Amino acid sequence: MRPTTYETEHEMQDRAILVSLVTNEVKRASGDPEHSLQELVNLAETAGVEVLTSLTQNKETPDSKWFIGKGKVEEVRAAAEELGATTVIFDQELSGAQVRNLEEALDLKIIDRTQLILDIFAQRAKTREGIIQVELAQLSYLLPRLSGHGKNLSRLGGGIGTRGPGESKLETDRRHIRDRISDLKGQLEEVVRHRTLHRERRKKSGVIQVALVGYTNAGKSTLLRELTNADVYVENQLFATLDPTSRNLTLPSGKEIVLTDTVGFIQNLPTDLIAAFRATLEEVNEADLVLHVVDSSSPMRDEQMAVVDRILNELGASGKPHITVYNKIDLCVTDGSELLPASSGDAVAMNAYNAEDRGRLLDLVQSKVTGATRTFLFPAERGDLVALAHRSGDVIELEVNGEILRLTVALNKQDYEQHGHKLDEFVEQA
């Protein structure tokens, strides 16, 4: 029972008016409301909606019945009539009652930011895991909002086009939805178990895991593609990537690592969605090194970095070794009033399409995943120790000096912690 697709069910393009309510809370939480609204335009267009116009209202707190003020509702109605709108999309999350009241008053389809993001995810999900996760998030969003009947109910589940959890499911009652949710959770657990096993196998093989994370559209998939020739989807749109893709990559030293691309983050990411995508995001938790990819050219760069940091923190991945990749540096324009991000011991300023820049990134990755070099002196008969040294890092030099083997190894931190400490007593004394 996968979400219905845009192609099969969509008959007429949604024509939408966007509405943002700027409360004190909104100003505090997400900085410039203009940027948030621009992001909503991008999201709507990504979902295949034609954006007619946008309206904002400044108001201390949301109206409990209408979300926006009653007068603003009239303004939306007038604009909708004039422009021939079919849909109103709100930049914040609405309650079920607010959706119903607005639908009744306006006789238009009402969608909030959360539902819009869920719709995009439903369009994009391709793997079994992605599809389960999206449906789970959709139903968790829907369940507390199910209290009307008839047309309101079917509208509420409809979403953009008629994606969303699908018509047939809307006729079922809450109990059915709860059953479906627990069924999906079961399926997801199965997927998680599978993924965990796979990851543990990779881990046992001693391969270093590096995760690309960042705000949506920062250039994560571009980097994966440019670094590994992976055939991944790169698009100038939000949420191009939903499912994690992993590829092997060889560092300049010859060491192999696994690089994983992940779903992009966005401000006000619906909590249901984060919960549903936890399994996928676990990849980040398991990584030895996190590459935080930033669109340096975005006017919202700092806010976007803060969103990513906050979500990493929620995932419990904030203490990990990480590199900030200031990507798209070629698109940065500066009038001199503002400093461009610069490379440092923990950061690279780069253009993903520039080979030299990628070389600098790889050098930094290498320095992060490789520990110090150490030289060991083994008695010639201890071949087992040589094997152990191999497992603990990259052997740089091996000399045989009569009865003594002299071995220089670039230790890999994690592998060394696992078994390399047995070598300590053979370290060459300076």
Ligand SMILES: Nc1nc2c(ncn2[C@@H]2O[C@H](COP(=O)(O)OP(=O)(O)OP(=O)(O)O)[C@@H](O)[C@H]2O)c(=O)[nH]1
């Ligand atoms: N000029 C320039 N464009 C870039 C650079 N890196 C990526 N892009 C472009 O930015 C857009 C988004 O790139 P993606 O790699 O799809 O971004 P992403 O982070 O994977 O995005 P999501 O999967 O949506 O989260 C594409 O149009 C890329 O061609 C860069 O360094 N310079």
Ligand SMILES: [Mg+2]
């Ligand atoms: Mg991507």
